[in-house]
Amino acid sequence: MTSLWTDCLRQLQADLSETDFNTWIRPLQVVEDSETLRLLAPNRFVVDWVTDRCLGRIREVVARDSSDAARAVVLQVGTRRPEPAAPAAVTTVSIQLQRPSPPPGIRLNPNYVFERFVEGKSNQLARAASAQVAGNPGGAYNPLFIYGGTGLGKTHLMQSIGHVIQANRPEARVAYVHSEQFVQDMVSALRHNTIGEFKKAYRSLDALLIDDIQFFAGKDHSQEEFFHTFNALLEGQRQVVLTCDRYPKEVDGLEERLKSRFGWGLTVAVEPPEMETSAAILITKAAAEGVELPEEVAFFVAQRIRSNVRELEGALRRVMANSSFTGRPITLDFAREALRDLLALQERLVTIENIQKTVAEYFKIRVADLLSQRRSRSVARPRQVAMALAKELTRHSLPEIGDAFGGRDHTTVLHACRRVAELRETDTRVREDYQNLLRTLTN
Amino acid sequence: MQQLPLNVRLAEHAVFESFHAGPNEAAIACLREAAAGAGPRFTWLWGPGSSGRSHLLQAAVTAAHALGRPSIFLPMAQRASLDPAMLDGLETASLVAVDDIDAIAGDGAWEPAMLLLYERIVASAGRLVMSSILPPARSGFRLPDLASRLSTAAVYQLVQGGDEQLLRALQKRAAWLGLELPDVTGRFLLTRVERDMAALCRELERLDREALAAQRRLTVPFVSEVLGSAD
Numbered sequence: 001m002t003s004l005w006t007d008c009l010r011q012l013q014a015d016l017s018e019t020d021f022n023t024w025i026r027p028l029q030v031v032e033d034s035e036t037l038r039l040l041a042p043n044r045f046v047v048d049w050v051t052d053r054c055l056g057r058i059r060e061v062v063a064r065d066s067s068d069a070a071r072a073v074v075l076q077v078g079t080r081r082p083e084p085a086a087p088a089a090v091t092t093v094s095i096q097l098q099r100p101s102p103p104p105g106i107r108l109n110p111n112y113v114f115e116r117f118v119e120g121k122s123n124q125l126a127r128a129a130s131a132q133v134a135g136n137p138g139g140a141y142n143p144l145f146i147y148g149g150t151g152l153g154k155t156h157l158m159q160s161i162g163h164v165i166q167a168n169r170p171e172a173r174v175a176y177v178h179s180e181q182f183v184q185d186m187v188s189a190l191r192h193n194t195i196g197e198f199k200k201a202y203r204s205l206d207a208l209l210i211d212d213i214q215f216f217a218g219k220d221h222s223q224e225e226f227f228h229t230f231n232a233l234l235e236g237q238r239q240v241v242l243t244c245d246r247y248p249k250e251v252d253g254l255e256e257r258l259k260s261r262f263g264w265g266l267t268v269a270v271e272p273p274e275m276e277t278s279a280a281i282l283i284t285k286a287a288a289e290g291v292e293l294p295e296e297v298a299f300f301v302a303q304r305i306r307s308n309v310r311e312l313e314g315a316l317r318r319v320m321a322n323s324s325f326t327g328r329p330i331t332l333d334f335a336r337e338a339l340r341d342l343l344a345l346q347e348r349l350v351t352i353e354n355i356q357k358t359v360a361e362y363f364k365i366r367v368a369d370l371l372s373q374r375r376s377r378s379v380a381r382p383r384q385v386a387m388a389l390a391k392e393l394t395r396h397s398l399p400e401i402g403d404a405f406g407g408r409d410h411t412t413v414l415h416a417c418r419r420v421a422e423l424r425e426t427d428t429r430v431r432e433d434y435q436n437l438l439r440t441l442t443n
Numbered sequence: 444m445q446q447l448p449l450n451v452r453l454a455e456h457a458v459f460e461s462f463h464a465g466p467n468e469a470a471i472a473c474l475r476e477a478a479a480g481a482g483p484r485f486t487w488l489w490g491p492g493s494s495g496r497s498h499l500l501q502a503a504v505t506a507a508h509a510l511g512r513p514s515i516f517l518p519m520a521q522r523a524s525l526d527p528a529m530l531d532g533l534e535t536a537s538l539v540a541v542d543d544i545d546a547i548a549g550d551g552a553w554e555p556a557m558l559l560l561y562e563r564i565v566a567s568a569g570r571l572v573m574s575s576i577l578p579p580a581r582s583g584f585r586l587p588d589l590a591s592r593l594s595t596a597a598v599y600q601l602v603q604g605g606d607e608q609l610l611r612a613l614q615k616r617a618a619w620l621g622l623e624l625p626d627v628t629g630r631f632l633l634t635r636v637e638r639d640m641a642a643l644c645r646e647l648e649r650l651d652r653e654a655l656a657a658q659r660r661l662t663v664p665f666v667s668e669v670l671g672s673a674d
Contacts, residue, residue, distance in 0.1 A: 018456060018457055018501065019497075019501070019516065019518055022457075022501050022504045022505065022514075022515070022516035022540075023515065023516050023517060023518065026504055026505075026507075026508050026513070026514050026515055026516065027513055027514065027515035027533075027536055028513075029513050042513075042515070042531070042532035042533050042535055042536060043528060043529065043530075043531040043532040043533070044528065044531070045525075045526055045528050045529045045531070046529070077532065079513075079532070079535035106562060106563055106566040107566040108566075109565055109566060149587075150587045150588050150590075150591030150592075151591040151592075151594070178558070178559060178562055180555045180558060180559055181559055181562075184555075184559070212588055215555070245587065245588070308591055308594070310591050310592060310594045310595040311579075311580065311591075311594040311595075313595045314485075314487075314579075314594050314595050314596050314597060314598055315598075317483040317485075317595070317596070317597040318483075318597040318598060318599070320483075321469070321472075321473050321476070321482055321483050321597050322469050324482070325468075325469060325472040325473070325476075326469075338469070341599075341600040341602070342578070342598060342600075
């Protein structure tokens with residue numbers, strides 16, 4: 001950091017509150033030469049604030065401190081590239097000013113490749129379809145529509161396709177774009193009168209990977225534009241991959257013609273992973289960071305954090321970070337200790353009463369029915385599911401669970417748990433119901 | 444003769460050095476790493492008001508800056524005076540600290556902007572540290588995608604210890620202000636002032652001014668006198 005800018009910082013620190021200083025001054029980057037002190041801000045909003053409140057003061061300090069002719073102070077949107085790993089000489093750093101219309105999308109995440117995708121029963125089909133599309137873009141499966149809950153690997157698969165296309169054809173223009181970004185880019189293009197460039201940028205792609213298309217719901221103008229982009233790409237046999245949190249026909253607020261077109265290619269689902277897959281995901285993610293995660297720790301974390309893969313990943317990061325700070329190896333006891341508050345929170349949330357209430361709501365029956373002696377299938381099956389969930393998610397003993405369900409014997413609970421386990425293997429409906437309830441209760 | 448305190452405040456209050464880690468060592472270690480561009484890419488601190496969330500996030504920003512890494516602190520509780528456009532381009536910063544991120548939960552303009560910032564940070568080399576009253580999944584975000592993505596963070600609960608921890612925290616803050624706060628005076632303060640770190644710090648700053656003006660040490664009679672005069 002230059003001494004001139006250090007003087008400015010000292011003055012601004014005295015003038016501003018600590019919060020304002022950290023919000024508006026810390027993000028500024030400085031590039032200085034003999035004639036100019038150039039301040040680079042991340043966006044227009046910061047430029048405006050600093051111009052209004054601080055630029056006068058900065059100019060005063062610069063005029064006071066410059067021994068020779070006063071240097072000009074320029075404040076603009078931009079960033080230094082490359083970012084220095086350590087404080088480095090700034091004179092050699094080039095400046096990249098923000099371009100008015102950046103190309104669509106963001107860089108593909110290098111970690112989102114097929115090799116790092118852990119396959120299980122829950123995502124086998126989606127992975128196989130993605131690999132097919134990656135090897136033969138614009139072919140039979142166009143568009144590829146991947147749907148499923150959040151945090152189950154849709155973005156990972158989609159970006160893996162992008163990596164393969166790019167590796168096979170380095171000149172291919174592949175864009176990964178979040179739907180909300182598409183909407184914002186379009187609004188921005190309309191405002192700046194650059195809609196022609198916007199259309200050209202999107203329609204000249206070789207592959208468009210567009211994430212979370214449920215964001216288009218209710219945004220008619222964006223849907224219209226996307227519809228034309230989509231058609232143009234498909235007609236040119238360019239690959240389109242879409243992800244969504246539900247089956248296309250179930251997205252409210254999406255035009256029928258879009259829903260229909262999304263179904264032209266191949267539609268595949270990703271389901272929540274079974275525990276074995278979750279544990280394998282943890283081991284793979286840890287290995288990617290150079291950490292060997294014991295299997296028992298992976299199963300411990302996977303068993304307790306059931307909501308989605310991202311939360312699982314968060315828990316793993318925390319265990320790895322704590323191990324790195326303390327220098328202690330990752331054991332079962334260490335993981336239990338590192339995740340103590342997280343697990344306590346989950347256990348506090350999941351009670352038998354909560355399970356009964358959630359299951360009753362899900363199956364549209366009354367909690368009193370679950371506790372009653374009625375044995376009709378419409379009540380008995382939800383009761384069995386609730387008992388199995390109580391065994392899986394709480395630490396209550398089987399007799400305690402039996403008691404909580406209208407004073408039933410523990411062997412009834414045991415039978416219920418076995419029956420539900422069998423049905424989850426053989427009956428898709430029961431499997432889906434159970435997974436949905438599991439996620440609701442643990443999220 | 445009374446000495447008039449100069450209207451000059453210490454350059455920085457919210458730094459790691461003025462924070463008593465107590466049971467929160469792992470969380471602080473994680474933030475220090477983030478400031479240096481290491482450790483988890485996303486970190487989430489949660490805990491009640493006055494648990495030190497804002498202090499620690501600002502400390503991380505200050506530490507990053509000291510290492511020559513551009514950083515920014517975004518106090519979302521003040522979002523009325525900000526704009527979602529404020530998130531544009533922040534992936535160029537090495538560290539983005541979003542305080543009270545739950546304040547944007549349910550906001551139709553801020554939530555998508557935060558989601559996109561997350562995506563851009565994933566694709567960059569930066570780090571994002573956030574704070575909230577609750578963990579990500581329970582912070583009330585309307586967009587499931589946002590709640591889900593943010594739950595990849597290393598999540599730490601900030602634990603407020605009992606009176607003993609509060610006393611040590613207060614003494615550390617006093618030492619940072621250049622004051623000596625004896626145990627007996629500290630315990631006296633804890634019985635007279637709201638047992639909340641923010642309230643205690645405000646009181647400590649007032650005592651600092653009064654002690655300087657009166658050229659007195661922080662003894663129980665002096666503190667009692669100052670507290671009494673405020674009633």
